[in-house]
Amino acid sequence: MRSVEQDFAYQPGFLSPVQSQTLLKALLQAPIWNQPSIQVFGHWHPIPRLQAWMGDVHYRYAGLTLPPTPWHPQVQQLREHLSTHLQQPFNSVLLNLYRSGQDKMGWHADDEPELDRTAAIASISLGAMRAFHLRHQGHSRSHSKIWLEDGSLLIMRPGSQQHWQHALPASRRCQAPRINLTFRHINICPPHHKDLP
Ligand SMILES: O=C(O)CCC(=O)C(=O)O
Ligand SMILES: [Mn+2]
Numbered sequence: 001m002r003s004v005e006q007d008f009a010y011q012p013g014f015l016s017p018v019q020s021q022t023l024l025k026a027l028l029q030a031p032i033w034n035q036p037s038i039q040v041f042g043h044w045h046p047i048p049r050l051q052a053w054m055g056d057v058h059y060r061y062a063g064l065t066l067p068p069t070p071w072h073p074q075v076q077q078l079r080e081h082l083s084t085h086l087q088q089p090f091n092s093v094l095l096n097l098y099r100s101g102q103d104k105m106g107w108h109a110d111d112e113p114e115l116d117r118t119a120a121i122a123s124i125s126l127g128a129m130r131a132f133h134l135r136h137q138g139h140s141r142s143h144s145k146i147w148l149e150d151g152s153l154l155i156m157r158p159g160s161q162q163h164w165q166h167a168l169p170a171s172r173r174c175q176a177p178r179i180n181l182t183f184r185h186i187n188i189c190p191p192h193h194k195d196l197p
Pocket of ligand 2: 110
């Protein structure tokens with residue numbers, strides 16, 4: 001069985017406290033946030049957090065189509081920093097704003113066919129520390145968590161989404177906001193799986 005360490009690498013302090021606070025403030029004030037509804041078992045629900053998207057390409061996710069959208073200048077700078085650090089290109093980023101500990105994200109894997117499986121997903125956290133839970137796809141008893149601190153980078157390596165699901169549960173103790181940015185590489189001309197013979 002895969003270990004967490006094989007598929008995930010955690011780097012605290014990837015951004016300095018000043019860098020992360022500056023970016024958190026800028027993004028909290030930016031007019032980028034939406035609260036779309038997604039379909040879960042046939043019913044539509046507003047997502048329990050706010051979301052934004054920036055990317056060079058379309059992305060289909062949980063029944064939503066996110067169109068190409070201009071990059072916020074500070075997020076663009078971070079994309080360049082990450083591309084240099086990880087030696088791989090990123091053409092999109094999904095941002096989540098957890099306004100308080102009540103906002104959350106349920107169990108899922110970022111395994112849409114559009115996502116380039118040979119690329120890592122780079123996850124940057126700003127603001128309140130929250131627990132990122134992991135469970136192995138085939139072994140639900142294997143469960144771990146990583147505390148994602150302000151300014152940290154979590155690298156989800158190629159293959160991680162095929163082996164693990166992740167979630168960010170609500171936290172009663174946490175009142176402060178948190179923003180997470182997941183930089184992704186999406187295939188430009190995805191073969192649509194429904195079109196395959
Ligand atoms: O907020 C987080 O740390 C996780 C976000 C996430 O899983 C996602 O955007 O797909
Ligand atoms: Mn995810």
